[in-house]
Amino acid sequence: MSRKIIIFDTTLRDGEQALQVSLNSREKLKIALSLEKLGVDIIEVGFPVSSPGDFNSVEKISNVIKESRICSLARCIKKDIDIAAQAMSNAKNFRIHIFLGTSNLHIYSKLRKNFSEIIEMAVSSIKYTLRYTNDIEFSCEDAGRTSPDNLCKIIEKVIQAGATTVNIPDTVGYTLPTEFSKIISDIRLRVPNIHKSVISVHCHDDLGLAVGNSISAIQAGAGQVEGTINGIGERAGNTALEEVILAIKTRKKILNVYTGIKHKELYNTSKTVSKLCNIMVPSNKAIVGSNAFSHSSGIHQDGILKNRKNYEIMNPETIGLKIVQFNLTSRSGRAAIKNRMQEMGYSESDYNIEKLYMDFIKLADIKGKVYDYDLEALAFIKLEKFMKLKKYFKLKNLNINFNTLGLSTVSIQLIAGKKLHTKKTKSFNGPLYTIYKTFKQLINFNISLKKFKLITKIKENKTITQVKTVVKYNNRFFNGISVNKNIIKASAKSLINILNDIWISKQIRIKFNKI
Structure with missing residues (x-):
């Protein structure tokens, strides 16, 4: 039976903290509304204790968002938890997300404690959070480098204390998909009360493996994936949610899972985040890049014209994008030229395809990309005259x-x-x-x-x-x-x-x- 994967978006928290210029409350609300329209299950909207501005943004978003569940981050400190709850007090539904380092590196060099003290801090913080909500997520920071024994032990303890979601972050993007999959499998096998909690994963992209690790975790039984739109975030960024979401949809027979995402909102959401965060989406970015559904090679263009499935595993309309026109370059063939002329309303009897193609290739070598209006002009005037008219x-x-x-x-x-x-x-x-x-x-x-x-x-x-x-x-x-x-x-x-x-x-x- 197919199971649902919960989509947890942290664009406004983990993504926003890596921006050169912080978003204001109005911009954050626009992104939150876009995420709600997309159908994101949980929106992590900030770290309220970090600044008055972040508190105000969380409070403002909590007053407006109704369909998605609101979440705020807090350290294992009572003040953090109090302020997170206060900021979200008007939310229809909210979650408090607390975190604590669990790897030896974090415990000894960053926190200056021992593992027993870490367990005690985690458990007491969860019990304290229960006064505000029963929806508590606990993150084992640097789980990818935490010993399996310690990881299973602390997960068992925090679930006993009341954590309903346990997050397994690959905080520094260190693990390989096979390693990360084994971590999730071991947790499911070795933690006796794991059935009382949802396993979440939060992967970073330092080695370019965030999406791969997230997918491998889903296959191993994870029920929630955390990430950001366009993969923005600390250092090399986070798991790009649009990639995970489309992988789930495209390979549903293999993965046997689904999401509640409204896929046709993906492209607009990506554009909204890109514009407001002032981070350009690379042209070769999977799913939402400008070249993701474009084709330049003549062989590919000919194959696409015969059947789009020859070179497209997804329909661009799935993400709310109209079918992308071919890039007309020196690598394009006659089939693409004929097709584009037909789309502009010209029949083959209106022009000479051989003359047009030869002039097109010459212009493409000079210009790179040839546009509709270039092609249209070359169909009816010689290249030499065209270049002369370009100086009108x-x-x-x-x-x-x-x-x-x-x-x-x-x-x-x-x-x-x-x-x-x-x-x-x-x-x-x-x-x-x-x-x-x-x-x-x-x-x-x-x-x-x-x-x-x-x-x-x-x-x-x-x-x-x-x-x-x-x-x-x-x-x-x-x-x-x-x-x-x-x-x-x-x-x-x-x-x-x-x-x-x-x-x-x-x-x-x-x-x-x-x-």
């Missing part, structure tokens, strides 16, 4: 001034074909936005800025800036990339690249009545 808009002059009050003044002279256009704009929104605003007023394109990204590198005492700009025009996204040692010039050139692409696209789509 040219920057003749750009002047920028800004004062201590924050007012930016931008003056631009732009050549469009054979005409010279001049515009001066003022704004308090910063010089880069003022440049965008000036360009928009110079031309007759109703564009809206969607993304503006700066990557600055210092090499051999020289600063090089790459600017990537994305704008929306007529329900289509246009991308402009420029590299320059001057941020202002790079920003302006990225916008000019976009304007030229929009202008070319307009000519093509007017010709074929696609606009």
Whole structure:
């Protein structure tokens, strides 16, 4: 019979404590609401005794969250437990999570105690916590390096005292999946009262094994998995919950377990956490990375077109993501080109596939990624003419001034074909936005800025800036990339690249009545 795995999210506690800038109460509440919508069983919302700000955030979240169970962390100290309970006093349901080091390394070098004293502290703390709640989780910190005998002994004692969940953390990401699986199996075999408590696991990713260890623990009988969205957290991070959740769904016949997660909320939750925590999700990140469901190889693209299962073990729609379009690069084949042209509304009789493919390969070698509007233009004009049209808009002059009050003044002279256009704009929104605003007023394109990204590198005492700009025009996204040692010039050139692409696209789509 399939059993349910409890999903315990610690993004707002273990994840947040590793951020360079702490989240405020409003941001934490947004993440908590997103986690609740996702269907997370337990949300660990903070460590209330650590700061007044953390206490206030826990209190605020406890007033709002109703569907998920709220949890707060506490040391085996009465004051910690009192404050955790106070912060969550208005919660519909709450859990107190207490922890204590159990490995010899932690006991002797960090806590300066012996094992008997550790057991006494753990037991007395659990008994004290019972005055506030019957939902108590005890963590054996550094369980991965705790001797099996000591680990089983303290687990038996804390369950006797009233712990309803015992957490087995691989605190420093040290164990291998086979080792971690054996730890869980031994606990189930050797702890006589283990049936009275849920075994939880909390793995760190120092060796890149957090998800593997968590899955091996599930197979060994663990009933709760702890982790964070996008795997954020101390050092190399925590178990990435989205990976565990999709592994459970994708390999359900093997694992024979399930979760209560609403899978279609995974992608939006990942985006929310990434944005508010200001931590970019790597493009190759499993499940939620921008390349997780994209395909560049011509062989892969052809296989996907015939049957997506050839190269996809999961449906992107499962996580709330629309089917991702192919990356059109020099590795793409004719099948992908034909498919993309068809999706844009063109039949094979509208263009010559061989001519298009040859020009596409040449452009891809120059540009890297080829976008829809590039492909569309190449289908109907030669590459040489395309490259010439890319210079329709040219920057003749750009002047920028800004004062201590924050007012930016931008003056631009732009050549469009054979005409010279001049515009001066003022704004308090910063010089880069003022440049965008000036360009928009110079031309007759109703564009809206969607993304503006700066990557600055210092090499051999020289600063090089790459600017990537994305704008929306007529329900289509246009991308402009420029590299320059001057941020202002790079920003302006990225916008000019976009304007030229929009202008070319307009000519093509007017010709074929696609606009």
